[in-house]
Amino acid sequence: MPAFCGPSPAVAKSQRLAHGAPVNMFSGPFDPAVMSRLLLTRAHPGWLGLRYRDHGDDWCELELPWRADLVSDEGSPVLASGPIVSLLDMAAGMAIWIANGEFRPVATLDLRTDYIRPSHENASVIARVTCYRRTRSAAFVRGRAHDGNRDDPVAEMSGVFMTIDPARAA
């Protein structure tokens, strides 16, 4: 894998936060606990209210708190499938950055989610995704979503991401 390297101007430009303040994300290895404050508070993850929970060498665990406007049925307080894909997709990105040791833009290429059962009523959903294989331009992930008990999953996911040429990401 490439050694740790600093940001290109294009990458730095692509990492300005919504309010326009440039962020130096390269003061060291990718720290998901710190980066979550930037990545999970804005844009789509921020709208969903995703929260960082835990991580290891090649995995990341995020939580999607239950919210009334994210359900699939008016009459049933169960989170819709759509936000669970977003949760798994985001946890996958974080797992890849952790495994890479640096923040480089990635794009989802293929994401498959099996919905094993509906989550419980009013339950938040937790996703742990592992980046189990990386090549120069692709990253392979798999993950599981549950609502409290890891052995009783709500969804299983596998996917492939492409790393993006920073020069084209801005």
Place this chain on the structure above:
Amino acid sequence: MNGTLSPYARAMGIEIEEAADGCAPVLSLAFRHELEGRPTAWHGGAIAGLLETACFAALRDRLAAEGRGARMKPINVTVQYLSAGRTQASFALGRVVRLGRRSANVTAEAWQDDPARPIATAVMNIMLVADG
């Protein structure tokens, strides 16, 4: 009309664009910061949500046309991302490939400027649970 969409789809901002007779409805979703992933691109999860919603809409449409009342439970979804979604509106249209007694197979495509150049596609298997 948008009342047939799920609360999640309405919260996302998805709208039913047009539904010609005998055709599944085209869905639209205007771009907002809340749908963004990396700066200047749609979040993959938001695109997936739009495609899923198009699959459900197409299947609901087809079930209604056949006079069948059934609840839809997603079994799985596979999304292919073909190109980055730029900061503009996206559209999606679903197609019921096979409607069975207990399940349906539905595909959907999402595009921005040109329906012939999709930015993402999805295939879903959806369980049908008879009402009553």
